[in-house]
Amino acid sequence: xxxxxxxxxxxxxxxxxxxxxxxxxxxxxxxxxxxxxxxxxxxxxxxxxxxxxxxxxxxxxxxxxxxxxxxxxxxxxxxxxxxxxxxxxxxxxxxxxxxxxxxxxxxxxxxxxxxxxxxxxxxxxxxxxxxxxxxxxxxxxxxxxxxxxxxxxxxxxxxxxxxxxxxxxxxxxxxxxxxxxxxxxxxxxxxxxxxxxxxxxxxxxxxxxxxxxxxxxxxxxxxxxxxxxxxxxxxxxxxxxxxxxxxxxxxxxxxxxxxxxxxxxxxxxxxxxxxxxxxxxxxxxxxxxxxxxxxxxxxxxxxxxxxxxxxxxxxxxxxxxxxxxxxxxxxxxxxxxxxxxxxx
Amino acid sequence: xxxxxxxxxxxxxxxxxxxxxxxxxxxxxxxxxxxxxxxxxxxxxxxxxxxxxxxxxxxxxxxxxxxxxxxxxxxxxxxxxxxxxxxxxxxxxxxxxxxxxxxxxxxxxxxxxxxxxxxxxxxxxxxxxxxxxxxxxxxxxxxxxxxxxxxxxxxxxxxxxxxxxxxxxxxxxxxxxxxxxxxxxxxxxxxxxxxxxxxxxxxxxxxxxxxxxxxxxxxxxxxxxxxxxxxxxxxxxxxxxxxxxxxxxxxxxxxxxxxxxxxxxxxxxxxxxxxxxxxxxxxxxxxxxxxxxxxxxxxxxxxxxxxxxxxxxxxxxxxxxxxxxxxxxxxxxxxxxxxxxxxx
Numbered sequence: 026x027x028x029x030x031x032x033x034x035x036x037x038x039x040x041x042x043x044x045x046x047x048x049x050x051x052x053x054x055x056x057x058x059x060x061x062x063x064x065x066x067x068x069x070x071x072x073x074x075x076x077x078x079x080x081x082x083x084x085x086x087x088x089x090x091x092x093x094x095x096x097x098x099x100x101x102x103x104x105x106x107x108x109x110x111x112x113x114x115x116x117x118x119x120x121x122x123x124x125x126x127x128x129x130x131x132x133x134x135x136x137x138x139x140x141x142x143x144x145x146x147x148x149x150x151x152x153x154x155x156x157x158x159x160x161x162x163x164x165x166x167x168x169x170x171x172x173x174x175x176x177x178x179x180x181x182x183x184x185x186x187x188x189x190x191x192x193x194x195x196x197x198x199x200x201x202x203x204x205x206x207x208x209x210x211x212x213x214x215x216x217x218x219x220x221x222x223x224x225x226x227x228x229x230x231x232x233x234x235x236x237x238x239x240x241x242x243x244x245x246x247x248x249x250x251x252x253x254x255x256x257x258x259x260x261x262x263x264x265x266x267x268x269x270x271x272x273x274x275x276x277x278x279x280x281x282x283x284x285x286x287x288x289x290x291x292x293x294x295x296x297x298x299x300x301x302x303x304x305x306x307x308x309x310x311x312x313x314x315x316x317x318x319x320x321x322x323x324x325x326x327x328x329x330x331x332x333x334x335x336x337x338x339x340x341x342x343x344x345x346x347x348x349x350x351x352x353x354x355x356x357x358x359x360x361x362x363x364x365x366x367x368x369x
Numbered sequence: 370x371x372x373x374x375x376x377x378x379x380x381x382x383x384x385x386x387x388x389x390x391x392x393x394x395x396x397x398x399x400x401x402x403x404x405x406x407x408x409x410x411x412x413x414x415x416x417x418x419x420x421x422x423x424x425x426x427x428x429x430x431x432x433x434x435x436x437x438x439x440x441x442x443x444x445x446x447x448x449x450x451x452x453x454x455x456x457x458x459x460x461x462x463x464x465x466x467x468x469x470x471x472x473x474x475x476x477x478x479x480x481x482x483x484x485x486x487x488x489x490x491x492x493x494x495x496x497x498x499x500x501x502x503x504x505x506x507x508x509x510x511x512x513x514x515x516x517x518x519x520x521x522x523x524x525x526x527x528x529x530x531x532x533x534x535x536x537x538x539x540x541x542x543x544x545x546x547x548x549x550x551x552x553x554x555x556x557x558x559x560x561x562x563x564x565x566x567x568x569x570x571x572x573x574x575x576x577x578x579x580x581x582x583x584x585x586x587x588x589x590x591x592x593x594x595x596x597x598x599x600x601x602x603x604x605x606x607x608x609x610x611x612x613x614x615x616x617x618x619x620x621x622x623x624x625x626x627x628x629x630x631x632x633x634x635x636x637x638x639x640x641x642x643x644x645x646x647x648x649x650x651x652x653x654x655x656x657x658x659x660x661x662x663x664x665x666x667x668x669x670x671x672x673x674x675x676x677x678x679x680x681x682x683x684x685x686x687x688x689x690x691x692x693x694x695x696x697x698x699x700x701x702x703x704x705x706x707x708x709x710x711x712x713x
Contacts, residue, residue: 097555097556099556099558161615162615162618162619162622172553175553175560175561175562176561176562207604209516209519209599209600209603209604209607211441212441212443214443215443215478216519216600217519217520217600218519218520239607240603240604240605240606240607240608240609240610240611241607241608241610241611241614242611243608243611244611244612244614244615245611245615255553256553256560256561256564256601257600257601257604259553259584260551260553260584260601260604260605261584261604261605261608262584263553263583263584263585264584264585264587264605264608264609264612265584265608265609265612266584266585267584267585267586267587267588267589268588268608268609268612268613269612269616270585270588271505271506271588271589272613272616272644274506275506275644275647276637276640276641276644278506279640279641279643279644280637280640283640285636286636286637286639286640288633288636289632289633289634289635289636289637289638289640290633290636290637291633292629292630292632292633292634292636293624293630293633293634293637294633295630296620296623296624296627296630296633297620297623299623300616300619300620300623
C-alpha cells in the first residue's frame with residue numbers, strides 16, 4: 026500500500042508534513058505495510074528528513090515537484106503551471122495506481138479543482154464535497170460539505186446527503202443514518218431559498234431525514250449526517266475554532282495571577298486536555314473529498330504533525346477497507362434515486 | 370419614558386418576561402423615570418405579576434392583546450390576525466408615540482415583518498438588519514445582520530455596512546470603525562457570489578474596510594463591525610452557543626467523580642463564571658433592528674429574566690441617547706453614498 030502526501034501543503038509545510046510522516050513510522054511496532062510518497066521539492070524534503078534521527082528505512086519515497094501552490098492562490102493563477110505542482114503530481118500517482126490515496130493540507134480549492142481534473146468525479150456526481158467528522162459528546166457527526174464548494178444548488182445538497190449516507194453506512198457501519206439539513210430554525214418554513222428547496226427534496230426521498238438543524242445543535246450528536254453548503258459549513262467550523270480559542274484566552278486573562286485559580290486550572294488540566302483532544306481537528310487528520318473518483322484527503326491548513334500523522338491513519342483505513350470501491354458502487358444507485366425523483 | 374414589552378414573546382414567556390421587568394424595577398434605587406408597558410394577555414400577565422412580592426407601584430401598564438404569535442409560526446400564518454397580536458399592539462404603541470421603544474423576545478421573523486409594516490423602514494433603507502454586539506477579549510464587535518433576513522443581495526450588505534458604521538459612530542463613539550466582511554478566506558477571491566460582489570462594492574467606498582474575515586476571527590476583536598447575511602450570521606451565532614454548551618458538558622463528563630478535577634473546577638469557578646458572563650447573550654439583552662423607523666429590540670428566543678432586564682437597560686440607553694434620531698439623519702447620507710456609487 027502506498028499513500029502520496031503533498032509535502033508542500035499547509036501553513037507549516039514542509040516541516041510538519043515530514044515530521045508527521047516520521048511520527049507515523051515511529052509508532053509502527055512492526056514493519057509497516059504502508060509506504061509514503063512525499064511529493065514536493067526534493068531538496069527541501071531531504072533536508073527536513075535529515076533533521077530527524079529516526080530513519081524509516083526505505084519506507085519513504087520522494088517524487089520531485091518543482092512548483093507549489095500557495096495557500097492564498099486563486100484557481101486561475103495556478104492553472105497554467107498545473108503540471109509541475111506537488112498537488113498535481115501527487116494526484117497523478119493516484120491516477121496511475123502508484124499510490125492508493127493522496128493527502129494534502131494545502132489550498133483546498135486547488136486540491137478540489139485538480140482532483141476533479143485528474144481523477145474525475147464518481148459517475149454522474151456533479152460536485153464532490155468535503156466530508157468531515159465532527160466530535161460530539163455522543164460520538165461523531167459527519168458534516169458535508171465542510172467547504173469544498175460555494176454557491177451549491179439544492180440538487181447538489183441532495184447528492185451530498187445521499188453520498189454521505191453511503192459513506193456512513195459503508196465505512197462506519199451506521200445503518201440508515203439520521204440526516205439533518207443545517208438551517209436557521211427547525212421548522213420546514215425556516216431557512217433561505219437553498220435550504221427550503223433542499224428540504225422539500227430531502228423529505229421526498231426514502232432516507233432517514235430528520236429535518237432542519239440549527240447551528241446550536243451541530244455538536245449535539247442528534248444527527249449522523251449534517252448536510253450544508255460549503256460556505257455555511259466552513260463558517261460553522263471556523264467559528265467553532267474561534268470560540269474555543271477565545272474562551273481559552275479569556276479564561277487565562279481572568280485567572281490572571283490568582284493563585285487559587287491557577288491551582289484549580291492545574292488540577293483540572295487533564296480533564297480540559299481530554300476535552301480539547303476531542304474537539305481538536307488534529308485528532309481527525311482530515312476530511313475526505315467525497316465524490317471524487319479516488320481517495321483524496323484534505324487536511325486543515327493549520328495542520329500540525331499530529332494532524333498529518335492521523336490523516337495517514339485515516340487514509341490507510343480507507344484504502345484497507347476499499348472505501349472508494351464501496352462508495353462508487355453505491356454512488357451509481359444515488360443517481361438512479363435522483364432520476365426517479367427527477368432531481369437530475 | 371415608556372418602553373413596550375411583548376409579554377408573550379420567547380420560549381419561556383410570559384413568566385421570564387414579567388420577572389425580568391420586576392427585576393429591573395427592583396434594581397432601581399430611585400423612582401424610575403421609565404415606565405414599562407406589558408403587552409399581551411392581560412389575565413395571564415396579572416397572574417404572573419401577582420407571583421412576585423415586589424410591587425413596582427404604578428410603573429407597569431398593561432395593554433391587552435388577545436392573540437400571540439408562536440415561535441414556530443411562519444409569516445403567512447399570522448398575517449390574517451395581525452391586528453390583535455402582542456407584537457402588533459406593542460409596535461402600535463411606538464407608532465403612536467405612547468412608547469419610545471419596543472422589546473420582543475418572540476418570533477424574529479414576525480417582529481421584523483410587522484415592524485416594517487407598522488413603523489416602516491428608515492428612508493430608503495431596503496432591508497433592516499439585526500445588529501448584535503458580540504463579546505471579544507478586547508471588547509465588542511457588532512455583527513450585522515445577525516439573522517433578520519435571508520437571501521440578501523450585495524447592495525443590502527453594503528447598506529448594512531453603512532448603517533452599522535453610523536450606529537457605532539453615534540451610539541458607541543467608535544470613530545471610523547473597522548469594517549470586515551464575513552467570508553471563507555481572507556483573500557478577495559475567496560467566498561461565494563454574494564461576498565465576492567459585496568467585497569468589490571465595499572472596497573470602493575470611503576470607509577475603513579479591512580477585507581474578508583474568516584469565522585475563526587469573529588471573536589478576535591479585530592473588526593468593529595462584521596457584515597454578513599442573516600443566514601450566515603445566525604448560523605455563526607448558534608454554532609457559537611452550541612460549542613460553549615458542548616465543551617461544558619464534555620468537561621463535566623470528563624471530570625466524572627475525580628475529586629482532584631472537581632476541586633480544580635471549584636477553584637476555577639469564579640474565573641469560568643466571569644468568562645461565561647462575558648460570552649452570555651443574556652448580558653447583552655438583545656439586538657437592535659437597525660433600519661426600522663423606530664427602536665425595536667429583539668431578544669433571544671431563549672431569553673431568561675436577566676436577558677429581558679438587560680434589554681430594558683439597552684432600550685433605555687437608546688431612547689435616552691436619541692439613537693433613532695441620530696441614525697435617521699445619518700441614514701439619509703448612506704443613501705446618497707450609495708447613489709454616488711450607483712449601488713441603488
